Amino acid sequence: MKQGWEAVIGMEIHAQLATKTKIFCGCSVETGGEPNSNTCPTCLGLPGALPVLNRRVIELGTRAALALGLEVQETSIFARKNYFYPDLPKGYQISQYDKPFSADGQLTIMTAERDEHGRAEEWRPMTIHVQRMHLEEDAGKNVHEGLPEVDKYSYIDLNRAGTPLGEIVTSPDFRTSWQAYDYVNHVRRVLQWVGASDADMEKGNLRCEANVSVRKVGETAFRNKVELKNLNSVRFMQRAIEFEIERQIAAHESGEEVNQETRLWDEKNNCTRVMRSKEDAHDYRYFPEPDLQPLTVSAEFVERVRREMPELPDAMRDRFIDVYGLSFADASQIVSDKHLAEYFETTARFTANPRLSANWILGELTREINNSGKPVNESLLTAEDLAELLKTVEAGKINNNQAKEVLSEMFATGKSAPEVISEKGFEQVSDADAIGKIVDEVIAASRANVEAYRAGNEKLFGFFVGQVMKASQGRANPKVVNEILKQKL
Numbered sequence: 001m002k003q004g005w006e007a008v009i010g011m012e013i014h015a016q017l018a019t020k021t022k023i024f025c026g027c028s029v030e031t032g033g034e035p036n037s038n039t040c041p042t043c044l045g046l047p048g049a050l051p052v053l054n055r056r057v058i059e060l061g062t063r064a065a066l067a068l069g070l071e072v073q074e075t076s077i078f079a080r081k082n083y084f085y086p087d088l089p090k091g092y093q094i095s096q097y098d099k100p101f102s103a104d105g106q107l108t109i110m111t112a113e114r115d116e117h118g119r120a121e122e123w124r125p126m127t128i129h130v131q132r133m134h135l136e137e138d139a140g141k142n143v144h145e146g147l148p149e150v151d152k153y154s155y156i157d158l159n160r161a162g163t164p165l166g167e168i169v170t171s172p173d174f175r176t177s178w179q180a181y182d183y184v185n186h187v188r189r190v191l192q193w194v195g196a197s198d199a200d201m202e203k204g205n206l207r208c209e210a211n212v213s214v215r216k217v218g219e220t221a222f223r224n225k226v227e228l229k230n231l232n233s234v235r236f237m238q239r240a241i242e243f244e245i246e247r248q249i250a251a252h253e254s255g256e257e258v259n260q261e262t263r264l265w266d267e268k269n270n271c272t273r274v275m276r277s278k279e280d281a282h283d284y285r286y287f288p289e290p291d292l293q294p295l296t297v298s299a300e301f302v303e304r305v306r307r308e309m310p311e312l313p314d315a316m317r318d319r320f321i322d323v324y325g326l327s328f329a330d331a332s333q334i335v336s337d338k339h340l341a342e343y344f345e346t347t348a349r350f351t352a353n354p355r356l357s358a359n360w361i362l363g364e365l366t367r368e369i370n371n372s373g374k375p376v377n378e379s380l381l382t383a384e385d386l387a388e389l390l391k392t393v394e395a396g397k398i399n400n401n402q403a404k405e406v407l408s409e410m411f412a413t414g415k416s417a418p419e420v421i422s423e424k425g426f427e428q429v430s431d432a433d434a435i436g437k438i439v440d441e442v443i444a445a446s447r448a449n450v451e452a453y454r455a456g457n458e459k460l461f462g463f464f465v466g467q468v469m470k471a472s473q474g475r476a477n478p479k480v481v482n483e484i485l486k487q488k489l
Contacts, residue, residue, distance in 0.1 A: 015205070016198070029160065045090035077096065094136060097364070103133075142156060178238065333362055
């Protein structure tokens with residue numbers, strides 16, 4: 001960012017709540033079916049059809065709110081947000097406005113500045129004010145085919161209409177694109193962690209928008225903002241914000257006006273482009289939804305949901321640091337995925353060696369997971385089986401290189417450590433007499449090197465170790481080999 005300027009960024013996230021049916025009717029939220037097949041008079045907006053609120057939406061909304069540090073309001077009101085798009089069959093969206101479901105949250109995330117390659121340089125905490133998370137229904141989807149001005153056709157698929165959303169809105173607390181990037185990743189992880197949303201951006205069940213403006217350092221007033229919309233990956237969002245910051249600074253410095261508008265990220269050309277002018281709240285003519293009573297959520301209901309929630313990732317990270325002695329970086333990487341965190345804790349419990357467990361999980365196991373493209377919870381290698389392999393390594397029965405080969409085979413086949421070790425002939429020899437005989441043979445065959453070693457060339461010790469390991473086909477216990485060689489040399 002150019003010196004003397006700062007960015008002012010607020011974030012809006014639309015998270016699809018993980019229900020089986022829509023927010024105001026019993027239609028399925030499953031995607032991928034025939035267009036307009038998961039619809040009924042209510043989500044089609046037909047005259048006389050009335051909405052009925054899905055209780056599961058309130059349960060998952062409460063989970064999301066608590067995980068994001070929000071206060072669930074005792075009373076909230078659904079409102080009609082009036083605007084006219086082809087994919088909005090009623091001509092309005094049932095949402096919430098001045099009395100949202102939850103409000104006034106404080107959320108602490110870990111964020112870092114990055115180098116030119118996007119690598120984090122130093123992590124530090126940042127507190128964000130989450131203004132609100134309100135509940136609303138999603139619109140349908142416009143589908144376009146053909147070439148512009150030739151044979152372009154547009155269709156409406158209303159399968160998505162009525163899908164329950166939680167819209168999470170922050171204050172304009174972010175000053176860099178990477179802070180926004182870390183925030184969205186934090187929210188995605190937390191929503192997935194508590195089961196409130198699948199939060200999969202590729203499937204469209206989490207969408208984010210950024211409100212971006214710039215101002216001179218020291219200014220307190222806000223200048224016109226631009227809303228960046230339809231950002232379908234966190235990395236694209238970061239790049240779009242970065243481009244928009246530079247575009248607005250250049251416009252202000254050249255005396256151009258920055259219009260309040262909605263812009264899209266053009267991935268092909270790596271730039272933002274105008275979509276439409278940006279509406280203000282009064283343009284939507286909000287008024288209370290007459291077909292839905294005010295929503296009342298009791299303190300007892302909120303407390304029950306709170307008791308049913310799992311330990312949150314930040315609390316688990318801190319516990320892993322305190323209890324298991326992990327570094328901040330390792331603990332953060334492990335709790336980046338709920339299933340990986342559970343896998344680690346099971347492994348550490350069985351091995352009674354958390355440090356060794358973390359090293360192998362973040363190293364060899366993660367490599368196998370990344371190569372396979374499957375999540376850890378679908379791995380054929382269970383945490384208990386990995387723990388058995390690591391205890392075998394600790395006992396000196398196989399060496400590290402052999403263990404890596406065994407792990408790879410276990411991951412691919414689901415076989416146990418003893419099975420693979422036996423098949424590969426990796427059982428380590430620790431018998432001192434057997435190893436002593438091999439050492440005697442190596443020494444006898446290498447008299448010149450023996451004399452050189454005894455004359456002070458200690459680097460040759462590695463040569464002798466290698467010869468013994470070669471003669472034993474890698475099965476000799478290295479620790480025993482070292483001890484016997486030192487005695488005999």
